[in-house]
Amino acid sequence: MSNNDFEKVIITIKVRGxxxxxxxxxxxxxxxxxxxxKFNEFLSIHKSSVKENQRYIVMVETKHDFIDPTLTIxxxxxxxxxxxxxxxx
Numbered sequence: 001m002s003n004n005d006f007e008k009v010i011i012t013i014k015v016r017g018x019x020x021x022x023x024x025x026x027x028x029x030x031x032x033x034x035x036x037x038k039f040n041e042f043l044s045i046h047k048s049s050v051k052e053n054q055r056y057i058v059m060v061e062t063k064h065d066f067i068d069p070t071l072t073i074x075x076x077x078x079x080x081x082x083x084x085x086x087x088x089x
Contacts, residue, residue, distance in 0.1 A: 012083045013039055032058060032076055033069040056086040
C-alpha cells in the first residue's frame, strides 16, 4: 500500500441514551474529530432534534477508554467493526 492509498474501515457509532447506531465508512487516516463532524452533518440532515455542532466525549466500546479526537482512526487503534460510544456534553 502506498502512502497515497488509504484503507477504508466501517466504524459504528452509538450515542449514549439512544438505541440507534450508525455505520460510517471512512479512511483510516481520517481523524476521530473529522468522523464526528461527518456524524453531526448526517444527524443534522436526518434528525431535526439534534443540536448543531454537538460535542461528544468519545469512548471505544471494547476498551472502555476515552479517545483523543485529534488522533486518526488508525492511530486510535480503531479497525473495521470498531464501535464508538458518544456521550453528548
